[in-house]
Amino acid sequence: MGAMSRKEKGLWYLGALFIVLYALLPVAWIVSLSFKAESDLANRSFLPTNATGENYSGIFSGDGAELFLPALRNSVIVCLVATVIAVVLAMFAAYAIARLDFPGKRLVLTSALAVAVFPVITMVTPLFNLWRQIGLYDTIPGLVIPYLALTLPISIWTMSAFFRGIPWDMEQAAQVDGATSWQAFRKVIVPLAAPGVFTTAIIAFFIAWNDFVFGISLTSTSRAQPVPAALSSFTGSSYFVQPTGAISAAAVIVTIPVVLLALVFQRRIVAGLTNGAVKG
Amino acid sequence: MARIELKNIVKKYGDGFPAVNDVSIDIADGELLILVGPSGCGKSTLLRMIVGLEDITSGDLLIDGERVNDLAPRERDLAMVFQNYALYPHLTVGENIAFPLRLAHGKVSEEEVRSRVQRAADMLELNEHLDRKPANLSGGQRQRVAMGRAIVRDAKAFLFDEPLSNLDAKLRGQMRTEIARMQRSLATTTVYVTHDQTEAMTLGDRVAVLRKGVLQQVASPRELYEQPVNLFVAGFIGSPPMNFLPARVAGDRLQLPFCEVPAPAVIGAERRQGELLVVGVRPEHFDDVEVTEAPAGAVTFSAPVDVTEWLGNELYAYIPFEAAAETKEQLAELDRELDGESMRSQLVVTLDAMTSVRDGDTAQLWFDPDRMHVFDPSTGENLTRDEERAVAIGELSEKLRLRSLERAARSSGGRKEPMGART
Ligand SMILES: Nc1ncnc2c1ncn2[C@@H]1O[C@H](COP(=O)(O)OP(=O)(O)OP(=O)(O)O)[C@@H](O)[C@H]1O
Ligand SMILES: [Mg+2]
Numbered sequence: 001m002g003a004m005s006r007k008e009k010g011l012w013y014l015g016a017l018f019i020v021l022y023a024l025l026p027v028a029w030i031v032s033l034s035f036k037a038e039s040d041l042a043n044r045s046f047l048p049t050n051a052t053g054e055n056y057s058g059i060f061s062g063d064g065a066e067l068f069l070p071a072l073r074n075s076v077i078v079c080l081v082a083t084v085i086a087v088v089l090a091m092f093a094a095y096a097i098a099r100l101d102f103p104g105k106r107l108v109l110t111s112a113l114a115v116a117v118f119p120v121i122t123m124v125t126p127l128f129n130l131w132r133q134i135g136l137y138d139t140i141p142g143l144v145i146p147y148l149a150l151t152l153p154i155s156i157w158t159m160s161a162f163f164r165g166i167p168w169d170m171e172q173a174a175q176v177d178g179a180t181s182w183q184a185f186r187k188v189i190v191p192l193a194a195p196g197v198f199t200t201a202i203i204a205f206f207i208a209w210n211d212f213v214f215g216i217s218l219t220s221t222s223r224a225q226p227v228p229a230a231l232s233s234f235t236g237s238s239y240f241v242q243p244t245g246a247i248s249a250a251a252v253i254v255t256i257p258v259v260l261l262a263l264v265f266q267r268r269i270v271a272g273l274t275n276g277a278v279k280g
Numbered sequence: 281m282a283r284i285e286l287k288n289i290v291k292k293y294g295d296g297f298p299a300v301n302d303v304s305i306d307i308a309d310g311e312l313l314i315l316v317g318p319s320g321c322g323k324s325t326l327l328r329m330i331v332g333l334e335d336i337t338s339g340d341l342l343i344d345g346e347r348v349n350d351l352a353p354r355e356r357d358l359a360m361v362f363q364n365y366a367l368y369p370h371l372t373v374g375e376n377i378a379f380p381l382r383l384a385h386g387k388v389s390e391e392e393v394r395s396r397v398q399r400a401a402d403m404l405e406l407n408e409h410l411d412r413k414p415a416n417l418s419g420g421q422r423q424r425v426a427m428g429r430a431i432v433r434d435a436k437a438f439l440f441d442e443p444l445s446n447l448d449a450k451l452r453g454q455m456r457t458e459i460a461r462m463q464r465s466l467a468t469t470t471v472y473v474t475h476d477q478t479e480a481m482t483l484g485d486r487v488a489v490l491r492k493g494v495l496q497q498v499a500s501p502r503e504l505y506e507q508p509v510n511l512f513v514a515g516f517i518g519s520p521p522m523n524f525l526p527a528r529v530a531g532d533r534l535q536l537p538f539c540e541v542p543a544p545a546v547i548g549a550e551r552r553q554g555e556l557l558v559v560g561v562r563p564e565h566f567d568d569v570e571v572t573e574a575p576a577g578a579v580t581f582s583a584p585v586d587v588t589e590w591l592g593n594e595l596y597a598y599i600p601f602e603a604a605a606e607t608k609e610q611l612a613e614l615d616r617e618l619d620g621e622s623m624r625s626q627l628v629v630t631l632d633a634m635t636s637v638r639d640g641d642t643a644q645l646w647f648d649p650d651r652m653h654v655f656d657p658s659t660g661e662n663l664t665r666d667e668e669r670a671v672a673i674g675e676l677s678e679k680l681r682l683r684s685l686e687r688a689a690r691s692s693g694g695r696k697e698p699m700g701a702r703t
Contacts, residue, residue: 176331
């Protein structure tokens with residue numbers, strides 16, 4: 001791109017600022033809502049007049065707790081299990097795609113893509129009927145399986161792209177340096193592949209964590225209902241009050257793990273770790 | 281410390297294409313052998329077979345007399361510097377160098393590892409970079425790290441795959457000398473792959489020239505230069521490359537584009553009347569009559585100079601000539617194989633910088649017909665190769681090699697393994 005002029009730079013900053021504001025404004029709004037008292041909700045001002053934690057105590061110990069806490073537990077379990085399974089399976093698939101030449105390699109990739117772009121809503125009704133028949137409706141595995149359909153294709157794609165970029169020469173270099181195949185894998189390939197695996201895992205987790213359609217359709221009780229679905233069945237303190245505050249608080253709570261994950265693994269996600277392995 | 285023998289080594293890849301075909305070389309203990317040839321001739325493949333990364337289709341590979349065809353790379357105990365260095369990006373320079381030692385679980389103490397890495401770093405001037413990651417190093421530094429990783433353990437032999445091909449000309453020159461010095465002082469058997477004939481000529485005790493997977497000649501650089509076995513070797517060794525001129529046999533003389541020379545007796549001129557042969561004369565074997573007097577027996581001729589290039593210490597003069605169609609085709613083919621770009625048939629002569637020859641002049645030149653080679657164009661064979669002389673050169677260079685090894689052993693204080701192996 002070459003060196004940017006001052007003016008160009010300024011424009012870039014301005015553009016970036018606009019996008020950041022655009023993306024963060026709703027988040028800030030929800031945070032602000034979550035601290036507003038019930039009477040404050042419709043006061044047409046951005047900041048709460050009197051910040052209160054009652055929404056939070058409501059969902060953790062008050063009326064909302066019996067709905068929210070099991071949902072949080074379900075979400076964590078379902079998403080973690082789906083992520084682990086998806087990443088492990090995708091790792092094998094991506095390794096094969098990156099390293100081996102086998103007939104049907106393209107087929108695997110294209111069908112993964114096809115599944116990824118398949119409209120989720122078309123799967124819901126058949127799954128609903130099938131799950132009711134075989135007893136998977138409103139169970140944890142009943143959610144994990146459709147979540148795999150969401151996470152696996154994208155995991156295979158990102159990981160095989162990443163694996164292709166690994167300088168596999170390294171493995172041979174290690175063998176010449178006196179490593180067994182296992183040592184070469186563990187000491188050289190695993191550290192090189194780890195960032196790709198982490199990145200994929202985080203993407204998969206986010207996808208599962210954010211799902212609403214499967215959550216709302218394939219569960220009905222706190223046995224398996226994940227947070228996004230549970231939020232929709234929140235009720236206010238009385239029939240006439242919207243549960244906006246409680247929903248906002250819950251939304252903030254479920255955002256926290258996502259932000260934490262992104263922050264903790266930020267360094268891991270940073271690509272470019274393999275730079276400088278070979279000359280050039 | 282090892283002798284490596286290749287016996288009729290063949291490598292066929294999946295598609296049946298023989299990348300290496302029936303190569304036999306005997307590499308002596310402590311010798312530096314260069315594998316040279318144009319791109320795609322199978323140099324890397326051969327090296328990778330020696331180190332064990334590539335299966336050997338047929339033939340035997342012996343290290344110290346023991347057949348190692350079926351041993352894993354780890355068990356062959358050879359160190360290699362890869363064409364792309366293959367440094368471990370997640371490890372620091374120090375850890376990269378220490379890597380082979382760390383693999384030898386418990387056999388090398390932590391203290392020993394540190395001192396050996398230190399010694400390798402001293403040798404390669406990497407001391408201030410030990411804590412950096414390879415990504416932050418320059419090409420030359422990366423190259424040295426790769427070398428450090430190879431020399432840090434006492435491997436039986438070093439294998440280098442074009443280690444200098446990514447460096448700029450100046451650095452390449454420095455590293456070349458450095459590698460030669462290091463190899464001498466460590467006295468470790470080394471196989472060095474390059475497609476750069478300057479590297480081949482200056483570094484090696486012996487040079488093996490490969491062409492399309494077939495070994496053409498293994499000999500000392502001097503023998504390759506003076507007594508090449510065929511057109512290919514003659515054209516590959518030397519810079520600027522040897523001039524190939526069409527020569528028609530007429531009586532006991534050869535008719536060249538600008539002159540006639542007496543036909544050497546060994547070619548049997550009487551059996552070849554009217555035949556078209558190829559005469560090879562190196563550019564540096566021409567001289568300007570005005571600068572140096574033509575000695576007795578020299579052939580003098582005048583030729584129109586098209587372009588000259590003045591290099592300070594010498595001058596290249598380009599003299600175009602018309603070649604007969606039948607040789608032209610073959611020479612063009614040879615040139616393509618040698619990675620050249622033959623645009624026209626021309627004679628290149630290297631003259632003393634004192635010469636007054638300039639573009640467009642007609643130059644008076646001479647050369648000594650004793651130094652020319654005559655090739656059979658159909659087989660490429662060198663008809664004027666002097667076997668006796670070749671053997672003499674071979675013996676001389678072997679003697680020189682042993683002497684320099686001895687000298688190196690003496691100067692390193694009688695220590696046989698300077699990297700401090702078995703303590
Ligand atoms: N994995 C492979 N499968 C099939 N053919 C191969 C394979 N690797 C190399 N070859 C072929 O073998 C021949 C020799 O290749 P090699 O890499 O040994 O050449 P090289 O002499 O090292 O060339 P360069 O100077 O470009 O490195 C080439 O014609 C190449 O196309
Ligand atoms: Mg090569």
